[in-house]
Every structure is written in C-alpha cells, then in structure tokens.
Amino acid sequence: MIVPQFWAEARLRQREPGRQISVHRYGWSDTSQAAAQAHAESRAAEALKRLLAGEKLERREAKRAYNGAEGVPIREEIVERHGASIITRNAYGARCLNTPDVLFADIDFSDAPGWRLSLICFVLLALLAASHDLSRHSPGSFALGLFAAAVLAQPCARGLWLGYRRLCGGAQGLAERRLRRFLARHPQWSLRLYRTPAGLRVLATQQTFAADDPQVAAFFEAIGSDPLYVRMCLRQRCFRARLSAKPWRIGIGRHLRPRPGVWPVAAEHLPQRAAWIEDYERRARDYAACRYLKTLGSECTHPQVQPVLALHDRMSGALSARALA
Template identity: 55%
Template sequence: MIVPQYWAEARAQHRRNGKQITVRRFGWSDVGQAEAQANAERRAQEALDGLRDGEKLARREPKVPYNGAEGVPIREEIVARHDDVLITRNSYGARCLNTADVLFADIDFEQQPSLRFAIGVFAALAALGLLAGWLSESVQVLAVVLLIALLASGLLAGRVHRLYLELNGGHLATARKRILRFIERNPGWSFRLYRTPAGLRALATHRTFAADDPAVAHCFSALGVDPMYARMCQRQKCFRARLSAKPWRMGVAHHLKPRPGVWPVAPERLHARRDWVERYETAARGYAACSFLEVLGSGVVAPAVARVQWLHDELSGAQSRLPLA
C-alpha cells in the first residue's frame, strides 16, 4: 500500500519522422518534492523508451484519486497516520481508512438483478420458445416467442429477483446467508458485520491478509463483494473502509472544492478546499458511516486486527447509534 505525501508530473519528448512524441507521467514520494519529481522524470523516460521500442502505452496517465488508477498509488490527502494505517480524504470529501493487511469487504445490496440473472431468465424463456416452435413445427411461432422472451426478460427478471429476495427474507438476510455458507466451508474464519447505507461491511478478524492473497479473491467472490472494490484492493494492495458520511446523504449540496477533488491542489485553491472540509466535518459529526450488527464465525480476533478494528469502530461511529449516511 502506497499513499504518497508528495506528487509531481514530468514529460519526455522525442521527434520521429517530423512528428513529436510527448509522454507524461506522474511521480511520487514520501521524502520530498524533489524525489517525486525525479521519480516522474524517470517514469516518463521509461514510458518514452517503451513507445520507441514499439510498446503500446498511454501517452498520458489520468489524474484520478482511487477508482480507475492503474499502476499509480492512491492519490488522496493524508488526514492522519496511525502506525501503518492511513486515514485519507477521498475525491468527494469523505474520510477513508486504508490498511495493507486487514480485510474489509463491502457488500452492496443489488437494487436490480445482475446481468447474469437477467441472461438466465432470457435463456429460460428462449428454451420455452424453442420447445413451442418445435411442438408447433412453426418458424413463425418460434420467432414470435423468442421476440417476446427478449422484450419481457428484463421486466420478468426484476420481478423474479424481488420474489427471490422476499422468499429469502430480504437483502440483509440473503447476504447474511452467503456469509454463513462461506464460514461453513471455511471454518476458523470470523467476521464482524456492519450495516452501511447501501449494504453490509464485513471485517475479517481471525488473521491478516495480503490484498492479492487468493483467499481474499475467493472470499470476495463468495460474499458478493462490489467488483470495483475487489479490483481496486488488488491494484492498490490495500483494503479500505469509508469512515465518514457521503456529503449528499446528509444534505451537503456542493461538491468538494476545487473540483474534481484530486490531491494535491494548487496552493491558491487550498482555502476553498479547507472551507468546504470545515462545513463537511461539522455536518458529519451527526452521522455514522456504518453500524455494528454482530459477530459471525469463530469469534477469534488477531492482535494485529484488534487495533485496526478499534480504530475503525471509533472513527466510523459504528457503536454510536447515529443515523447512517
């Protein structure tokens, strides 16, 4: 896990056949700005050399804070350090906990059926269409039924999905059953379960994990973890948990200033950011990011996890009974 203090950008240029090739790359450092600049210049030259050798490389890296970053560390303001745990401010202003080895899993409740589910419903309707066409020996009947299947599968998938959830006790009960099934197949695991505004958060307490451990990928798949979150855990080699409310859920209408909230910002624009953060933090005191529900599994808490769990619960308001946002 790398969340650098200093950032820089450099460009390298080469003229070939009368055309100029320009490559830009970011650099970073925890030591100082000069080292960040040197790192940027080295990366820019390496990328330019790769392009000259025929490699297919992007000429410019996108300036993004977390989601979508490829090969670049987390680009967020460091709000606080607790040994090896970092608290950062994300692109929309919320505080996030970043840890290299304590497994957090975000499970968002699906409001709509997944693509796989919808395809399954269409396949079932199409099979009925094939059967109807075969029994009637009519190509026209087959075509009509297949067309109906195509048009109706989306609507029917939604209704079947809602019925499935109702029969299984709703979103929370369905997600909880998935976790319990995973624990049955993996005895010794232990989770602290938290309710979030859009789903659940599971914290594995029995041991620590590297983000690229195959056991993590298996756990995420079995629990139905948000695919973007799972992908970014692997890319950034860390786990994350949001600690404060999303601004729009507590009536903060304006976005983090200046837009788009990517760190660092120019010195002359810092005052606008600080003003926004002050208003945001005042509002956030009345809300929690999650609420503790229960412990599932063995109940074992490894010492290395216990300190991160305490920090998470304290900073997220998990035991506060405040409204979630």
C-alpha cells in the same frame, strides 16, 4: 500500500522522423518534493524509452485520486496516520481508512438479477413460444414470440430474484446466508458485520492478509463483494473503508472544491477547499458511515487487527445510534 505525501509531474518530448512522441508521468515521495520530481522524471524517461522501442503505452497518465493506473498509489490528502494505517480524504470529501493488511469487504445490495437468471428466463420463454407455435402450426409467429421472450425475460428474472430474496429474509438475509456458507468451509474465520447505507461491510478479524493473497480473492468471490472494490484492492495493494458520510446524503449539494478533488491542490485553491471541508465535517458529525450488527464465526481477533478495528469503529460511528449516510 503507498499513500505519498508529495507529488510531482514530468513531461518529455522527442522528435523522430515524421513524428513527435510526448509522454507525461507522475512521481511521488514521502520524503520531499524534490524526490517526487526526480521520481516523475525517471518514470517519464523510462516510459519514453519504451515508447521509442515500439511498446504500446499510455502516453498521458490519468490524474485520479483512487481508481488510477496500475502501480500508481492513492492520490489523496493524508488526514491522519495510525501506525501502518492511513486516513485520507477521498475525491468527494469523505474520510477513508486505508490499511495494508486488515481485510475489509463491501457487499452492495442490488434489486437487479444476475445475467444467468435473465438468460435462463429468456431461454424458457423462447422455448414456450416455440412450442406454442409448433402446436398451432404457425411457425411465422415464432419471431414475435422470440421478441416477447426478449422483452419479458428481464422482468421475469427480477420478479423471481426479488421473491427468492424475500424468502431468504431480504437482501441482508441473503448476504448473511452466503457468509455463513463461507464460514461452514472456513470455521476459523471471524467476520464482523456492519450495515452501510447501500449494503454490508465485513471485517475479517482472525488474521492479517495481503491484498493479493489467494484467500482474499476466494473470500471476495464467495461473498459477492463489489467488483470495483475488489479490483481497487489489488491495484492499490490495500483494503479500504469509508469512515464518514457521503456529502450528498447529508444535504451538501456542492462538490468538494476545486474539482476534481484530487490531491495535491494548488495553494490558491486551499482556502476554498478548507471552507468546504469545515462545512462538511460540521454536518458529518451527526451521521455514521456504518453500524455494527454482529460477529459471525470464531469471534477471535488477531492482535494486529485489534487497533485497526477499534480505530474503524470509533471514527466511523459504528457503535453509535447516529443515522447512516
């Protein structure tokens, strides 16, 4: 995991017969702005060399805070450092915990059925339409039946999904069922559960993990973790948990200024950013990012996980009675 203090950018151009090749790359460093600039120029030179050799590359690197290119680290303001863990301010202004080896996972609740269930419903409805047409010797109406199957498949699948979810005790009950199935196969794991506004957060406490550990991939798959979060863990080589409220959930309609909220910010815009953050932090004090529910599994905590767990619970308000946001 790399969350650099300094950022820079470099642009290179080279004219070739009948064309001009331009390349833009970012550089970063934890030591100095000069080192970041040297890194940017080195990356730009390497990219230009590969482009001239005929390799297909993106010529311009996107400026993104977190969901950036492969190998480009998290581009967010560092708010605090706690050992190997770093708290940053994300693009919409919330504080986030970034840790290289303590496994957090998000499970978002959804009312939408999976594509497999929708496909099964469509096939069954289409077969029903076909059998009806054959029994009435009216093959011409099969197209109409097929159209009806296509229209009704999604509502039928959604109804079945919501009914099944209710039988399992709701969205949370269904998620916990998947977690318990995983624990039945891995009894040594210890999973700390938190409620979030959109679902569950899970913290594995029995050991530390690298983001690319096959055990982590299997865990994410088994519990149905958010696919975007899974992809970003691999890309940024870390795990992440939001510690403060989303602004729009606490009555802040204005975006973090200047837009987009990607770090670093030009000096002339820092007062505007600071004013927004001051207002946000004042309001966010009354809310929690998640609420601790229970611990499943072995209930053991690795010594290296304990300080991250304590930091997360304290800064997210997980043990408070504050409203979730």
